[in-house]
Amino acid sequence: HMITSSNVLNSCGYHAKLVSKMLLKISLHNVLCEVIDEVDRSLDATAIRAQEKTVIIDKIISKNPCMKTLKNAGHTLEVVYLNKNATNDLLAIGLKVSPAIRS
Secondary structure: OOOOOHHHHHHOOOOOOOHHHHOEEEEEEEEEHHHHOOOOOOOOHHHHHHHHHHHHHHHHHHHOHHHHHHHHOOOOEEEEEEEEOOOOOEEEEEEEEOHHHHO
16 A cells, blocks of 8 residues: 555655655656557647647556556556657657556
């Protein structure tokens, strides 16, 4: 189980501004950019980035159906960064995940 109370953390000598920052991070490298081909490129940059993140999460859930149940139960599965390589054919993706999703 994850400690989610700042008071509990403080009583143990830990200080965190945002407890959610303690969630695990997973990095995925060399993911084909084809994963985000369906994103509407006519949108503004902010909307494109949001849509890319949504598409990636949807693809992860479609390949791992048990994650949908965990995400619907309130567990975290979120894209925190998305970078394309120099040739724009591969992605590096950073995910923030709850311990239940990680395992």
